[in-house]
Amino acid sequence: MPVAIRGDKARIDWGYFAAAAIQGFSITRTKDGGYTLTGTVVTLDAFKVRQKPLVFIAPHKDGEWRWPVVTLDIAEGHGPRAIRATLGAQLPEMITR
Amino acid sequence: MGTWFVQPETTRLDLSDGQFLIVRTRLTQGERRQARARYWVVGPDGDFHVDRVLLPTVTAMAFLLDWSLTDATGKPVVIRGLSGDELMAVLDGLDPDRFDEVSTAIDAHIVAMAEARAQEKKLPAGALTDATTSSLPSVAAGLPASSVN
Numbered sequence: 087m088p089v090a091i092r093g094d095k096a097r098i099d100w101g102y103f104a105a106a107a108i109q110g111f112s113i114t115r116t117k118d119g120g121y122t123l124t125g126t127v128v129t130l131d132a133f134k135v136r137q138k139p140l141v142f143i144a145p146h147k148d149g150e151w152r153w154p155v156v157t158l159d160i161a162e163g164h165g166p167r168a169i170r171a172t173l174g175a176q177l178p179e180m181i182t183r
Numbered sequence: 184m185g186t187w188f189v190q191p192e193t194t195r196l197d198l199s200d201g202q203f204l205i206v207r208t209r210l211t212q213g214e215r216r217q218a219r220a221r222y223w224v225v226g227p228d229g230d231f232h233v234d235r236v237l238l239p240t241v242t243a244m245a246f247l248l249d250w251s252l253t254d255a256t257g258k259p260v261v262i263r264g265l266s267g268d269e270l271m272a273v274l275d276g277l278d279p280d281r282f283d284e285v286s287t288a289i290d291a292h293i294v295a296m297a298e299a300r301a302q303e304k305k306l307p308a309g310a311l312t313d314a315t316t317s318s319l320p321s322v323a324a325g326l327p328a329s330s331v332n
Contacts, residue, residue: 101191102207102248133188 090115096125096144098135098155105134108169121153121173128166142173149181193248196288204285205249206292218245239286244270246289
C-alpha cells in the first residue's frame with residue numbers, strides 16, 4: 087500500500103486544545119479512500135485525547151494539512167508510545183505563510 | 184446542568200476598523216492557573232499580590248487564540264500557536280491605545296461570560312460567580328482589568 091505522507095512532527099487537536107504531540111508518523115491511503123496513521127505519541131492529554139471531534143494536523147513549511155480522526159488507538163504505558171488511527175477525508179489545508 | 188469540563192468553544196470579538204479577535208469562550212482550570220502564575224507576584228512584604236501592570240497583558244494572553252490584525256505592510260501577524268512569551272512580545276508591540284482596545288474587548292467578554300454563567304446557575308442579581316472573583320480580581324472588584332497606570 088503506498089505511503090501518502092511521512093513526517094517528523096505532528097499533533098492531534100480537540101478544537102483549539104492540543105490533545106497529543108506526535109514525533110514521527112506516516113499516513114497510508116486505504117482502499118476505501120481513507121487514511122491510516124501510525125506514529126509515536128510523545129505527550130498527550132489523557133482527557134482531551136478521548137474527546138470528539140479530534141483532528142490530526144501535520145505542519146508543513148507553508149501551513150498545515152489536516153484530517154479528522156475517525157478511530158484512535160494509543161498503546162498502553164508511559165512515555166513515548168505507538169499510535170494508530172484511521173483518518174477521514176482530508177480537511178481544507180491551512181496556509182499560514 | 185452544564186458540563187464539568189470546558190469545551191473548546193471560541194468567541195469572536197469585534198474591534199474597530201473591521202478587525203476582530205478570536206478568543207477562548209471560557210478558560211480551563213489549567214489555563215487560569217497558568218495565567219495566575221504569571222500575574223500573582225511576591226511583593227516586598229513577602230505576600231502575594233496581583234501585578235496590576237501585568238494583569239491586562241496576561242489576561243489577553245490567556246484568552247487570545249487568533250486575530251485579524253496585520254502589520255504596517257498588510258501582512259497578517261500570526262499569533263495562533265505562539266508560546267506565552269512569544270505572544271506577550273507581540274502584544275507588547277501594539278500601539279498602547281490599540282492594546283487598550285484589545286484589552287477592553289476581552290474584559291467585556293469575561294464579564295459577559297460571568298453573567299451568562301450566573302444566569303445558568305440562576306444566582307440572585309448582582310451576585311458574583313466563582314469565575315469572576317477568582318480569575319480577575321480587579322474585575323471582581325468592579326474595576327476594569329485594563330485600568331492600570
